[in-house]
Amino acid sequence: MSSLPLLEVEDLHVTFRTASGPVHAVDGVSFTMRPGSSLGVVGESGSGKSVTARALLRLFAITDDVQISGAVRFDGQDLLRIDERRLRDVRGGQIGMIFQDPLTSLNPLMAVGEQIAESLRLHRGMSRSEAASEAVELLARVGIADPEQRATELPSSFSGGMRQRVMISLAIACRPRLLIADEPTTALDVTVQAEILLLLDELRRSEGMALMLITHDFGVVAATCDDVQVMYAGKLVEKASMAHLFDRANHPYTEGLLRLVPRFEDAHTGRLHPIPGQPPITGGGGSSCAFAPRCSHAVDRCRSEVPPEIAVGPEHVSACWLAAERAKDTTDAGHPWRRTP
Amino acid sequence: MSVAVAKRTSSGEPAPSTEHRVWGRLIDMLGSRGWILLVLFLVLLVAASIVPDVFAPHDHDTQNLRARLLGPGESSSEGLHLLGTDSLGRDLFSRMVVGTRLTLFIAVTATLIGAGIGVLFGLLGGYFGGRTDRLLMRLGEAQTAMPMFLVAILLLSLLGPSVGILLVVLPCLVWPIFARVVRAEALRLREETFIEASIATGCSTSTILGRHLLPNVAPRILVLCVVEIGHVMLSEAGLSFLGVGVQPPDTTWGLLISEGRPLLAVAWWLTILPGVLLGISVLVLNLLGRYWEARSGAAG
Amino acid sequence: MSVLEVDDIVVEFDTDAGRITAVDGVSLHLATGETLGLVGESGCGKSTLARAIMQLVPMQRGSVRLEGTDLGSLSRRELRRMRHRIQMVFQDPRGSLDPRMNVSTLIGEPLKVHSIGDRTSRAKAVAEAMELVGLPAAVADRLPSELSGGQQQRVGIARSIVTDPAVLVCDEPVSALDVSIQAQIINVLDELRDELDLAMLFIAHDLSVVRHLSDRVAVMYLGQIVETGTASEVFGEPRHPYTHGLISSVPRADAESAARLQTARRLVLGELPSLLDPPSGCRYRTRCPYATAECAEAEPAPEPVGPADGLHTVRCHHWRTIVSAAPEPQESAPSQELAI
Numbered sequence: 017m018s019s020l021p022l023l024e025v026e027d028l029h030v031t032f033r034t035a036s037g038p039v040h041a042v043d044g045v046s047f048t049m050r051p052g053s054s055l056g057v058v059g060e061s062g063s064g065k066s067v068t069a070r071a072l073l074r075l076f077a078i079t080d081d082v083q084i085s086g087a088v089r090f091d092g093q094d095l096l097r098i099d100e101r102r103l104r105d106v107r108g109g110q111i112g113m114i115f116q117d118p119l120t121s122l123n124p125l126m127a128v129g130e131q132i133a134e135s136l137r138l139h140r141g142m143s144r145s146e147a148a149s150e151a152v153e154l155l156a157r158v159g160i161a162d163p164e165q166r167a168t169e170l171p172s173s174f175s176g177g178m179r180q181r182v183m184i185s186l187a188i189a190c191r192p193r194l195l196i197a198d199e200p201t202t203a204l205d206v207t208v209q210a211e212i213l214l215l216l217d218e219l220r221r222s223e224g225m226a227l228m229l230i231t232h233d234f235g236v237v238a239a240t241c242d243d244v245q246v247m248y249a250g251k252l253v254e255k256a257s258m259a260h261l262f263d264r265a266n267h268p269y270t271e272g273l274l275r276l277v278p279r280f281e282d283a284h285t286g287r288l289h290p291i292p293g294q295p296p297i298t299g300g301g302g303s304s305c306a307f308a309p310r311c312s313h314a315v316d317r318c319r320s321e322v323p324p325e326i327a328v329g330p331e332h333v334s335a336c337w338l339a340a341e342r343a344k345d346t347t348d349a350g351h352p353w354r355r356t357p
Numbered sequence: 358m359s360v361a362v363a364k365r366t367s368s369g370e371p372a373p374s375t376e377h378r379v380w381g382r383l384i385d386m387l388g389s390r391g392w393i394l395l396v397l398f399l400v401l402l403v404a405a406s407i408v409p410d411v412f413a414p415h416d417h418d419t420q421n422l423r424a425r426l427l428g429p430g431e432s433s434s435e436g437l438h439l440l441g442t443d444s445l446g447r448d449l450f451s452r453m454v455v456g457t458r459l460t461l462f463i464a465v466t467a468t469l470i471g472a473g474i475g476v477l478f479g480l481l482g483g484y485f486g487g488r489t490d491r492l493l494m495r496l497g498e499a500q501t502a503m504p505m506f507l508v509a510i511l512l513l514s515l516l517g518p519s520v521g522i523l524l525v526v527l528p529c530l531v532w533p534i535f536a537r538v539v540r541a542e543a544l545r546l547r548e549e550t551f552i553e554a555s556i557a558t559g560c561s562t563s564t565i566l567g568r569h570l571l572p573n574v575a576p577r578i579l580v581l582c583v584v585e586i587g588h589v590m591l592s593e594a595g596l597s598f599l600g601v602g603v604q605p606p607d608t609t610w611g612l613l614i615s616e617g618r619p620l621l622a623v624a625w626w627l628t629i630l631p632g633v634l635l636g637i638s639v640l641v642l643n644l645l646g647r648y649w650e651a652r653s654g655a656a657g
Numbered sequence: 658m659s660v661l662e663v664d665d666i667v668v669e670f671d672t673d674a675g676r677i678t679a680v681d682g683v684s685l686h687l688a689t690g691e692t693l694g695l696v697g698e699s700g701c702g703k704s705t706l707a708r709a710i711m712q713l714v715p716m717q718r719g720s721v722r723l724e725g726t727d728l729g730s731l732s733r734r735e736l737r738r739m740r741h742r743i744q745m746v747f748q749d750p751r752g753s754l755d756p757r758m759n760v761s762t763l764i765g766e767p768l769k770v771h772s773i774g775d776r777t778s779r780a781k782a783v784a785e786a787m788e789l790v791g792l793p794a795a796v797a798d799r800l801p802s803e804l805s806g807g808q809q810q811r812v813g814i815a816r817s818i819v820t821d822p823a824v825l826v827c828d829e830p831v832s833a834l835d836v837s838i839q840a841q842i843i844n845v846l847d848e849l850r851d852e853l854d855l856a857m858l859f860i861a862h863d864l865s866v867v868r869h870l871s872d873r874v875a876v877m878y879l880g881q882i883v884e885t886g887t888a889s890e891v892f893g894e895p896r897h898p899y900t901h902g903l904i905s906s907v908p909r910a911d912a913e914s915a916a917r918l919q920t921a922r923r924l925v926l927g928e929l930p931s932l933l934d935p936p937s938g939c940r941y942r943t944r945c946p947y948a949t950a951e952c953a954e955a956e957p958a959p960e961p962v963g964p965a966d967g968l969h970t971v972r973c974h975h976w977r978t979i980v981s982a983a984p985e986p987q988e989s990a991p992s993q994e995l996a997i
């Protein structure tokens with residue numbers, strides 16, 4: 017691609033030191049995002065997908081004993097190496113972030129309009145009155161009816177879906193170039209989820225911002241993202257375009273995730289196929305494929321060497337020793353995951 | 358404030374009060390093994406109350422008019438008086454050792470009685486809510502609002518001081534504290550799904566109160582007991598000091614302090630040393646209680 | 658024969674803001690070995706309905722018959738004795754277990770409470786229940802906090818089946834679990850139902866899971882059932898605009914996903930109205946794109962779809978005309994602007 021990348025993550029490692037030893041939550045993750053692109057990051061809880069997002073902005077609790085290495089180049093500057101002050105400008109400024117539970121991210125004692133206005137004054141240097149009217153406009157833009165009135169209300173008087181809209185308006189207040197959404201719809205009803213996903217998609221197009229969506233639900237990714245990457249035990253195990261992935265998911269873990277949940281289109285089709293075992297609690301950092309113990313295809317090599325990222329198609333890589341073989345199978349005999357109706 | 362910063366501060370705890378900070382710092386000072394010292398101190402107290410003769414160098418009641426008001430460390434014909442003697446020449450250390458038994462007995466018994474009443478009322482009020490709760494809590498409030506110390510003095514002076522009446526009066530001082538804590542816990546637990554699950558399973562009310570609620574509040578009750586024993590000790594000392602508590606020839610630390618008071622100018626040790634022992638005991642009980650609480654809080 | 662017959666239940670609550678009707682005249686029935694899925698948005702009253710059926714919240718009207726016995730007519734003691742025939746699995750696997758009891762005590766408690774068997778037979782029943790739900794014997798002495806979320810929910814399920822109930826009410830049993838664990842728990846429930854011939858009321862907001870497990874489905878909206886029928890009827894040919902909207906909202910992992918969401922937005926406008934002030938007439942009219950004056954005046958009654966004796970009923974004045982008007986969208990979404 018000709019355009020310069022907006023975000024370039026290179027060999028990101030995040031290690032938590034805990035009482036029971038180090039946890040390699042993110043274990044050598046590299047990826048890039050172009051301006052205005054959309055990327056879904058999928059994995060089970062504990063896969064490192066949320067930690068990756070938080071590491072970009074160094075968003076960890078003060079009590080976490082955490083070590084980050086690698087490089088996160090955003091718009092030319094390495095976010096891991098700039099000081100806390102400049103990082104604060106980036107947070108909520110050029111990079112907006114929304115979380116699963118909007119209630120904990122909003123100040124419960126401050127009217128939502130004020131909270132948005134505060135961010136505008138801080139990051140965009142607006143005057144008090146300018147910021148107040150812009151806040152109302154932002155609330156309107158995320159689909160909140162009667163924005164003048166609602167701007168004066170406290171977060172507690174908003175429903176879950178409306179609160180997430182408030183969070184989004186707060187996150188886009190400073191016209192970020194990248195919006196990171198960490199499980200933004202997991203706590204919401206499907207109908208509300210549908211609206212939030214559409215809103216995110218529309219905002220991405222109208223504001224020209226890039227969207228990084230972290231989720232465990234491939235359906236959510238399908239609705240909003242062009243590209244997808246699957247994480248397991250702190251590593252990226254597969255990267256592909258969304259359309260490509262559904263046709264020919266390569267990594268056995270991706271395949272497992274896709275087969276895991278009942279698909280709405282299917283009526284009862286017998287038992288589900290849970291992935292046996294559990295993800296390693298210490299994250300990555302081993303000298304074998306971390307998925308090998310749960311993988312029904314694993315061969316000896318999987319247990320002794322870490323698989324590299326192997327290209328299996330245009331912009332499609334899979335970190336599996338059997339990637340090439342599996343790529344051939346899926347193109348030859350249709351997709352293993354696509355059950356015949 | 359940016360989104361990110363808001364998220365970050367939300368994970369923080371609310372700022373603790375000064376009192377909590379002081380306790381927190383004291384507990385920090387104890388480190389991971391300091392509690393052994395505290396327990397050791399309590400073990401000594403309990404041992405002294407069970408077998409005082411082992412600890413007391415002299416008979417606590419033998420008067421020796423030749424050895425009156427000896428200062429700490431001075432000796433008489435009987436030998437060394439580690440903490441001095443009183444106006445009748447009785448060995449202070451021995452008297453303190455012997456006084457331990459009644460001091461502890463009154464404090465522990467009164468606390469347990471108070472805890473029993475408070476836990477029962479708290480569980481019932483918290484679990485049933487509504488009118489039961491309002492009635493029980495008003496009762497507690499009324500009692501807290503009354504100057505119980507004055508009532509106690511009135512009662513004791515009307516009926517004549519006795520250990521028995523202390524065991525009626527002192528529990529009245531502590532039960533509302535237990536009731537409040539247990540009620541708050543019961544209110545919280547009542548909303549937990551496992552209580553609803555027990556009802557759905559078919560548990561009776563007594564099963565729910567006894568087998569589900571009580572075991573879950575038990576750790577808090579234990580901690581509170583330890584702390585309250587110290588407070589009851591203080592109250593008992595106060596009553597004895599005012600002359601309406603324990604009467605001679607029985608003795609408690611509080612009574613010793615009271616007996617020494619007229620002589621404070623000439624024999625400070627008679628008041629100060631039992632006072633210090635009382636102070637240390639209350640502190641140790643408080644520290645131990647709070648230490649446990651901090652520990653179990655972190656683990657749960 | 659139905660093991661569970663729920664007839665015209667009404668549940669009202671007093672809140673700070675006023676009285677609300679959380680469940681408004683719901684009737685349903687369950688046969689042995691059958692699973693009824695109950696879906697709807699949060700706040701639609703599905704959890705309250707489950708609790709009313711379990712007799713955990715008082716009903717203002719209606720009856721719950723379990724194996725022919727009207728639960729509402731029983732004394733408290735008699736009701737307690739009946740409870741082993743109808744058991745519940747809760748959403749929060751950890752919260753629904755007493756944190757101070759170990760696994761075997763937790764699973765054995767219902768037996769003890771109902772004085773079923775003696776000590777040895779109870780121990781055997783507990784071991785059997787643990788095996789049925791796939792709990793290793795080694796966890797018998799552990800506390801709930803020492804188990805994973807999936808194991809905790811297995812304990813919850815074991816507890817609910819150990820008394821050999823006729824009816825199992827599952828209130829969002831997998832929604833608090835990680836995806837990979839969800840599949841395991843769904844399989845456990847699926848197997849148990851077949852093995853123990855349970856009648857199951859399965860409440861969930863995840864339509865895919867409901868479709869996977871259910872024989873029949875009921876769609877709930879603001880305290881009422883707006884559409885019910887077999888799973889294939891309701892999900893395959895939804896007649897109520899709300900059902901259609903719900904189904905379109907489900908994000909599916911395919912290429913038409915985004916377009917389907919547009920349909921969903923067209924069919925489900927805005928937010929759930931407040932129960933304090935429910936709309937007159939049809940409850941759904943404030944969010945329905947097909948609403949007319951008639952919808953505001955008269956409350957639609959459940960009407961049979963297809964054969965009059967069929968199971969498929971819908972509560973909508975216009976279902977006959979809407980069917981043709983709302984096909985599955987093929988073309989891409991018409992408008993890209995935001996609903997404000």
